[in-house]
Amino acid sequence: MEITTTDLGLVARVQHLSKSYGSDPNRVHALRDISLGIRAAEFTAIMGPSGSGKSTLMHIMAGLDSATDGRSWLGDDEITDMSDSQLTLLRRRRVGFVFQAFNLVPTLDVRANIRLPFELDGRRPTDAEAAWIAELERTLGLADRLAHRPHELSGGQQQRVAIARALSTRPALLFADEPTGNLDSRTGREVLELLQHASRRYGQSIAMVTHDPIAAAYADRVLFLADGRLVADRERMPAQQISEFMLSMEVPA
Numbered sequence: 116m117e118i119t120t121t122d123l124g125l126v127a128r129v130q131h132l133s134k135s136y137g138s139d140p141n142r143v144h145a146l147r148d149i150s151l152g153i154r155a156a157e158f159t160a161i162m163g164p165s166g167s168g169k170s171t172l173m174h175i176m177a178g179l180d181s182a183t184d185g186r187s188w189l190g191d192d193e194i195t196d197m198s199d200s201q202l203t204l205l206r207r208r209r210v211g212f213v214f215q216a217f218n219l220v221p222t223l224d225v226r227a228n229i230r231l232p233f234e235l236d237g238r239r240p241t242d243a244e245a246a247w248i249a250e251l252e253r254t255l256g257l258a259d260r261l262a263h264r265p266h267e268l269s270g271g272q273q274q275r276v277a278i279a280r281a282l283s284t285r286p287a288l289l290f291a292d293e294p295t296g297n298l299d300s301r302t303g304r305e306v307l308e309l310l311q312h313a314s315r316r317y318g319q320s321i322a323m324v325t326h327d328p329i330a331a332a333y334a335d336r337v338l339f340l341a342d343g344r345l346v347a348d349r350e351r352m353p354a355q356q357i358s359e360f361m362l363s364m365e366v367p368a
């Protein structure tokens with residue numbers, strides 16, 4: 116697949132991306148010639164078995180890691196050869212992250228954790244941004260927890276704080292890496308519903324890495340990786356069908 120124009124409503128894309136670790140004969144090919152685009156206002160799941168390259172792909176797309184070969188864009192900006200300082204700025208302004216481990220600052224209360232991206236950018240939220248943050252706090256059920264510190268919250272509440280923080284700057288793209296990995300199934304479902312809501316109600320573009328078919332079933336589109344290759348690109352699928360597809364991909368050792 117060639118993706119040659121920048122005007123495709125894509126918030127991120129990669130072309131002929133490869134990543135290997137180590138050197139021959141022990142070289143590990145984490146990604147092999149991957150070309151894909153993440154569409155605006157869609158919730159995309161990146162699915163695949165353990166070791167298929169999901170996290171590596173997400174890290175390169177987000178400018179957290181560099182490729183061995185190929186090119187990568189965030190919006191219309193090519194990030195392939197950007198310096199670390201350029202990338203830091205671009206990430207801060209355009210991208211939000213939600214990780215399995217929440218990654219909240221333990222010494223800051225919920226209010227300060229949610230506003231941290233502005234602090235790091237050296238500015239205060241504008242009135243419109245402050246109103247958006249207040250809406251996020253309400254929608255995510257955090258309004259009466261703002262003075263609490265992370266250790267005083269449940270895992271689900273901590274992940275909701277991480278989501279509020281990630282959405283506070285209205286990033287062009289939200290990357291989520293196994294966002295329900297540390298949550299029980301009911302709390303996990305709530306978090307997935309919130310992500311789905313953010314994409315449907317606010318047009319938030321989301322790329323979520325997961326190996327869980329139930330999580331991937333919340334997405335509008337499912338990309339399947341196997342052994343570092345993109346093997347399928349499907350519209351929304353029920354969890355059962357995703358599981359069957361995953362099983363059909365598994366190659367006996």
Ligand SMILES: Nc1ncnc2c1ncn2[C@@H]1O[C@H](COP(=O)(O)OP(=O)(O)OP(=O)(O)O)[C@@H](O)[C@H]1O
Binds near residue numbers: 137143167168
């Ligand atoms: N820093 C590294 N050094 C060497 N090999 C690595 C490194 N990081 C990843 N790999 C290898 O690259 C391949 C892809 O890893 P990656 O973490 O992207 O897979 P994944 O699909 O996210 O897996 P999981 O679901 O288990 O997190 C694996 O074979 C892994 O062992």
